[in-house]
Amino acid sequence: MPKIAVLPGDGIGREIIPEALKVLQAALEDCPVKFEFDRYLIGGAAIDEVGKALPAETLDACKKADAVLLGAIGGPKWDTLPAKERPELGALLPIRKELGLYANIRPVKMIPSLISASTLREEVVKNVDMVVIRELTGGIYFGEKGRNENPKAAYDVLLYHEDEIRRIIELGFETARGRRKKLCSVDKANVLESSRFWREIAEEVAKEYPDVELMHMYVDNAAMQLVRYPEQFDVIVTENMFGDILTDLASMLGGSIGMLASASLSGKKGLYEPAHGSAPDIAGQNKANPLATILSAAMMLRYTFDLNEEADRIEQAVAKVLDQGCRTADLAKPGDKVLGTKEMGDAVVAAL
Amino acid sequence: MPKIAVLPGDGIGREIIPEALKVLQAALEDCPVKFEFDRYLIGGAAIDEVGKALPAETLDACKKADAVLLGAIGGPKWDTLPAKERPELGALLPIRKELGLYANIRPVKMIPSLISASTLREEVVKNVDMVVIRELTGGIYFGEKGRNENPKAAYDVLLYHEDEIRRIIELGFETARGRRKKLCSVDKANVLESSRFWREIAEEVAKEYPDVELMHMYVDNAAMQLVRYPEQFDVIVTENMFGDILTDLASMLGGSIGMLASASLSGKKGLYEPAHGSAPDIAGQNKANPLATILSAAMMLRYTFDLNEEADRIEQAVAKVLDQGCRTADLAKPGDKVLGTKEMGDAVVAAL
Ligand SMILES: CC(C)[C@H](C(=O)O)[C@@H](O)C(=O)O
Ligand SMILES: CC(C)[C@H](C(=O)O)[C@@H](O)C(=O)O
Numbered sequence: 001m002p003k004i005a006v007l008p009g010d011g012i013g014r015e016i017i018p019e020a021l022k023v024l025q026a027a028l029e030d031c032p033v034k035f036e037f038d039r040y041l042i043g044g045a046a047i048d049e050v051g052k053a054l055p056a057e058t059l060d061a062c063k064k065a066d067a068v069l070l071g072a073i074g075g076p077k078w079d080t081l082p083a084k085e086r087p088e089l090g091a092l093l094p095i096r097k098e099l100g101l102y103a104n105i106r107p108v109k110m111i112p113s114l115i116s117a118s119t120l121r122e123e124v125v126k127n128v129d130m131v132v133i134r135e136l137t138g139g140i141y142f143g144e145k146g147r148n149e150n151p152k153a154a155y156d157v158l159l160y161h162e163d164e165i166r167r168i169i170e171l172g173f174e175t176a177r178g179r180r181k182k183l184c185s186v187d188k189a190n191v192l193e194s195s196r197f198w199r200e201i202a203e204e205v206a207k208e209y210p211d212v213e214l215m216h217m218y219v220d221n222a223a224m225q226l227v228r229y230p231e232q233f234d235v236i237v238t239e240n241m242f243g244d245i246l247t248d249l250a251s252m253l254g255g256s257i258g259m260l261a262s263a264s265l266s267g268k269k270g271l272y273e274p275a276h277g278s279a280p281d282i283a284g285q286n287k288a289n290p291l292a293t294i295l296s297a298a299m300m301l302r303y304t305f306d307l308n309e310e311a312d313r314i315e316q317a318v319a320k321v322l323d324q325g326c327r328t329a330d331l332a333k334p335g336d337k338v339l340g341t342k343e344m345g346d347a348v349v350a351a352l
Numbered sequence: 353m354p355k356i357a358v359l360p361g362d363g364i365g366r367e368i369i370p371e372a373l374k375v376l377q378a379a380l381e382d383c384p385v386k387f388e389f390d391r392y393l394i395g396g397a398a399i400d401e402v403g404k405a406l407p408a409e410t411l412d413a414c415k416k417a418d419a420v421l422l423g424a425i426g427g428p429k430w431d432t433l434p435a436k437e438r439p440e441l442g443a444l445l446p447i448r449k450e451l452g453l454y455a456n457i458r459p460v461k462m463i464p465s466l467i468s469a470s471t472l473r474e475e476v477v478k479n480v481d482m483v484v485i486r487e488l489t490g491g492i493y494f495g496e497k498g499r500n501e502n503p504k505a506a507y508d509v510l511l512y513h514e515d516e517i518r519r520i521i522e523l524g525f526e527t528a529r530g531r532r533k534k535l536c537s538v539d540k541a542n543v544l545e546s547s548r549f550w551r552e553i554a555e556e557v558a559k560e561y562p563d564v565e566l567m568h569m570y571v572d573n574a575a576m577q578l579v580r581y582p583e584q585f586d587v588i589v590t591e592n593m594f595g596d597i598l599t600d601l602a603s604m605l606g607g608s609i610g611m612l613a614s615a616s617l618s619g620k621k622g623l624y625e626p627a628h629g630s631a632p633d634i635a636g637q638n639k640a641n642p643l644a645t646i647l648s649a650a651m652m653l654r655y656t657f658d659l660n661e662e663a664d665r666i667e668q669a670v671a672k673v674l675d676q677g678c679r680t681a682d683l684a685k686p687g688d689k690v691l692g693t694k695e696m697g698d699a700v701v702a703a704l
Contacts, residue, residue, distance in 0.1 A: 088542045119579055124471045140492075140510065145545035152514040154549035158492065162504040188593070190440045193497035197506035220600040227471055227579060227604040241540070245597060248572040252579040 002035050002305065005065035007042040007058065010087065011278030012288035012341075013071020014045075019290035019345030020069065020297040023317075026349045027301070027310045038065075042095075043073025043087035043278075053078075053090030059098055067304040068099070068271040069297060072278035097137050101264035101271055102164065103171050104134040104243065105299075108250045108260065113322045117256055117331050120227070128253050130233040131179070133172050134243025136264055138164040139194075141240050160194050160239065165201045172237030173209040181212045182234035186222045186242055198239065219246070226250055251275050258289030258330040261296040263303050270304050272296040282329075286340040289328035291318055294348055317351035324351075354387050354657065357417035359394040359410065362439065363630030364640035364693075365423020366397075371642035371697030372421065372649040375669075378701045379653070379662045390417075394447075395425025395439035395630075405430075405442030411450055419656040420451070420623040421649060424630035449489050453616035453623055454516065455523050456486040456595065457651075460602045460612065465674045469608055469683050472579070480605050482585040483531070485524050486595025488616055490516040491546075493592050512546050512591065517553045524589030525561040533564045534586035538574045538594055550591065571598070578602055603627050610641030610682040613648040615655050622656050624648040634681075638692035641680035643670055646700055669703035676703075 008017040021037065028035065040058040047053050053073075062068050074087040083089050095101075110118075110128045118125050143157035169185065176183040185202045187195035199216055206214045217225065219242045225232065226246065230253050238246060251257045260275035274292030282288055295318060302311035326347045327336045339347065360369040373389065380387065392410040399405050405425075414420050426439040435441050447453075462470075462480045470477050495509035521537065528535040537554045539547035551568055558566045569577065571594045577584065578598065582605050590598060603609045612627035626644030634640055647670060654663035678699045679688045691699065 083542070083548060086542070093543070119472055119476045119581075121471055121473055141543050143507075147545065147549065152549075153511055154546040155495075155509055155511040156544045156546050157507055157509050159505055159507040188596075190435070190438070191445070191493050192508045193499065194506040194508050196435060197499065197504075220596045223575065223597045223601040224604050224609065227601065229471075244540075244572045245575045249575040249579065249601070252576050257576065 002033060003065040004035055004037050004300070005058075005061045005068045006037050006039045007068060007070045008039065008045070009042050009071040009073040009278065010044040010075050011072055011280045011283035013043075013073065013278055015283070015286065015288050015341045016274065016290040016293040017069065017071040019341060020293040022345050023294045023314060023348050023352070024297050026352045027314050031307065031310060033305075042070070043091050044075050044078045046091070047078055047081070047085070047087070053085065053087045054094050059095065062095065062099060062271075066269060067300050069300060070271055070273035071293065072274065072276065074278050075280040075283075093141060095271065096264060097142065099269065099271060100137065100266040102135060102137045103168055103265045104136040104247070105175075105263045105265065106132045106134070106247045106250065106260060106275055108132065108254055110254055111259065111319060111322055113319075114254065114256070114259065114331065116333060118253060120230075120253060125230060125253050127231045130230070130250065131175055131235050132243065132247045132250050133168065133175060133235065133237045134247055135164065135168040135239045136243075139240035158192070158194050160197060162197075162201060165198050166205060169202050169205045169237060172235055173205060173212050176212045176235040177209065180234040183212055183214050184217055184222070184233055184236045185214060186217050186219050186236060186238035186246065188219050188242075189216065190218060194239070222246060223249060226253070247275065256289065256330050258292055258328065259295070260292050261299050263296070263299045265303060268304055270300060272300040286342055287329050288341045289330050290341050290345050291328070291348075294318060294345070313352060314348070317348050320351045321347040354385060355417040356387055356389050356652070357413045357420045358389050358391045359420060359422045360391065360397070361394050361423040361425040361630065362396040362427050363424055363632045363635035365395075365425065365630055367635070367638065367640050367693045368626065368642040368645040369421065369423040371693060372645040374697050375646045375666060375700050375704070376649050378704045379666050383659065383662060385657075394422070395443050396427050396430045398443070399430055399433070399437070399439070405437065405439045406446050411447065414447060414451060414623075418621065419652050421652060422623055422625035423645065424626065424628065426630050427632040427635075445493060447623065448616060449494065451621065451623065452489065452618040454487060454489045455520055455617045456488040456599070457527075457615045457617065458484045458486070458599045458602065458612060458627055460484065460606055462606055463611065463671055463674055466606060466608070466611065466683065468685060470605060472582075472605060477582060477605050479583045482582070482602065483527055483587050484595065484599045484602050485520065485527060485587065485589045486599055487516065487520040487591045488595075491592035510544070510546050510593075512549060514549075514553060517550050518557060521554050521557045521589060524587055525557060525564050528564045528587040529561065532586040535564055535566050536569055536574070536585055536588045537566065538569050538571050538588060538590035538598065540571050540594075541568065542570060546591070574598060575601060578605070599627065608641070608682050610644055610680065611647070612644050613651050615648070615651045617655060620656055622652060624652040638694055639681050640693045641682050642693050642697050643680070643700075646670060646697070665704060666700070669700050672703040673699040
């Protein structure tokens with residue numbers, strides 16, 4: 001029986017995960033395969049309960065599971081802890097590293113009924129359809145870091161090994177091959193040595209994909225182009241920190257980060273989570289948008305379990321409720337009727 | 353006699369600098385102080401002529417000058433040279449370091465007649481009025497970099513000294529104090545040690561500026577917020593690489609990077625240049641927009657020479673020609689009459 005580790009986490013994570021599970025249950029009703037769903041603690045909730053952001057039991061369960069479905073973690077309550085014990089450094093980074101989830105994938109596709117939610121002009125974003133691939137277990141996030149005295153200073157090391165770069169570039173090419181065959185590799189090769197290495201490897205790998213067009217773009221220019229002319233992009237591949245910035249930026253094109261799903265993969269195994277955070281300011285109020293989590297669950301069915309039909313059905317159900325005018329607060333325009341978290345989940349189930 | 357070193361550089365640099373000089377001459381006609389303008393080689397032009405992107409004579413002249421007015425550098429012709437000899441690494445980074453230009457300042461203010469040139473919705477950008485301050489001589493751009501063998505890898509070190517952080521944060525507070533008194537310090541303190549150090553120092557310096565409101569924002573969120581709700585920002589201060597990305601992103605809010613001036617300062621001394629590059633694709637065709645360079649010249653009068661009145665006059669002249677409908681190709685909408693580089697320069701002179 002395939003196993004899914006469910007980690008609601010903190011803040012709105014505890015409200016959006018139940019909606020995703022509801023939708024999964026409905027979508028999998030007729031599926032011959034039965035899944036085992038087990039809940040575990042992570043983040044601030046785990047700190048409060050067992051004193052550690054990533055308890056051994058949770059990590060262990062995630063290692064044994066086929067897929068992990070995560071809500072969101074963190075909140076002001078834990079921000080005064082030493083950095084390494086906080087939810088982000090204490091759970092998110094280690095879980096990525098321990099599960100070897102080196103590829104973060106975020107599709108950004110305009111949903112026609114949400115065009116007006118974007119802060120960009122309709123004609124600029126209406127055909128946006130891209131995938132941003134971010135390297136997730138290397139680079140400056142995981143490099144040596146520390147302090148010097150006399151003179152006082154602090155440092156972080158950005159280091160990339162050849163194989164780390166090669167496998168993510170390959171995934172970029174594979175993904176582009178299955179789409180419009182355009183790969184944009186983002187770096188800062190005019191200044192950084194790690195970027196020059198990145199670019200060399202991209203050029204090497206390109207030889208194995210003569211059918212895919214590769215272009216290189218500096219990260220400063222990429223940030224600009226995502227706002228200037230986002231429809232030019234098919235697949236973007238980049239290193240960890242540039243990807244952190246560009247995926248969040250790209251998420252704005254669709255109007256709301258509340259719509260953005262993400263998969264963090266190591267081969268077939270994956271951790272699926274919404275691109276947004278735990279939003280402590282609206283937690284516990286039935287206000288959060290569960291759609292990014294629901295779409296993350298669809299990605300899980302597709303990437304880990306090859307249940308493409310079921311994934312399609314969930315995605316279509318989400319598009320349908322939006323077409324019907326269902327809006328959570330983050331998507332609503334003045335005058336729209338606003339649904340709560342639960343009601344939005346119910347609407348998606350009904351649309352299935 | 354105050355000295356200005358003029359470095360046209362490459363590509364459109366050679367076309368926009370003459371326009372800025374024309375405008376300066378007109379604006380300074382009645383000024384009792386007389387300026388000495390001297391031209392020097394830099395970038396690809398210098399490589400071609402004397403074999404080095406930053407010739408000793410140029411650097412020397414810049415050191416002796418009160419201000420430097422730079423066009424743009426680089427182009428495909430020199431992209432096959434070893435990285436360190438190329439215009440960017442060979443000239444731009446060393447000149448910043450040698451002149452100690454630690455603060456890059458880019459004002460981003462919406463010019464009402466250009467609202468339609470922005471890819472963001474009018475209601476999102478119409479009141480944009482911010483200054484982005486980027487640390488320019490520290491961090492990962494200037495840190496140790498290199499390669500390892502067995503296993504093959506490449507690295508760059510992000511290192512910041514206390515005094516480097518303190519002086520730029522202080523400039524951020526000073527700038528905010530002269531404006532709406534809101535300073536947003538951007539970092540990635542949830543992951544990077546250098547960012548945690550940055551944040552500590554920002555908190556320390558804040559005690560000396562009780563009248564200025566300080567907030568911290570993670571760089572991924574900042575990229576998002578610049579697109580989601582840019583009017584929230586007054587002054588942004590950040591480190592070198594984050595600043596590289598965010599200044600270019602912020603430049604898109606105004607619709608065209610062709611409008612964006614920048615100052616790189618070390619106290620009163622400054623290097624002034626447009627935020628855009630050398631645009632080899634349109635070089636030599638009288639197509640480039642000279643306004644960013646003209647506005648950079650105005651910044652020079654203001655920051656280095658305290659000629660606020662003359663700076664105001666140039667800025668007002670630019671606003672006026674835009675109000676009159678003058679547009680270079682980058683600003684034009686279908687149907688607009690398009691002016692060339694020279695004609696735009698002439699229009700600004702006439703408006704003075
Ligand atoms: C919380 C933080 C460590 C994390 C990251 O930067 O990776 C987040 O921003 C993300 O993008 O998942
Ligand atoms: C050309 C490059 C080295 C430079 C930088 O990143 O500093 C440029 O992008 C800039 O912003 O002035």
